[in-house]
Amino acid sequence: MENITFCQSCGMPLNTDEVKGMEQNGVKNNEYCKYCYENSSFKNPKMGLEDMKETVKNKMEKMKLPNYMIQKAVNVLPALKRWKTKQQ
Template sequence: MENRISCQSCSMPLDAIALQGTEKNGLKSKDYCKYCFNDGAFKNPEMNLEEMKINVKNKLKKLAINEDSIQKTVNILPTLIRWKSS
């Protein structure tokens, strides 16, 4: 099974370099997507885990992802680097 790299904030797959956020030095982030992280900082630093769960659910529903897959993705969120200490 292939090990996929995912955003450590929202769990979005980072399959394409274009999806990676940027560090303060301009390099691509290996941990976060461009929707969560830019220029070395979170785009929405006040967001908490519960808000991220709602955000992810809403985005996946718009993409017509099935409920089982949505729930699995939401269940992963607390294990991600950004939320582990929350």
């Protein structure tokens, strides 16, 4: 079974280099996707967990994914690195 890494901000699978975020020096970041992270910082640094939950839910609904899958994705967000550090 393949070990897939997920964005530690939105939960998106980081299964290709094309979706990985980038550091200022051009190195791909293995923890965050390009939609959340660019040039060594978050694209939307003031975004809170509730905003991210809504964003993920809306994107997945547009993709016509089943509700159980959407709920699972939203439920995992608080355990991701970006949000865990803000809850402490």
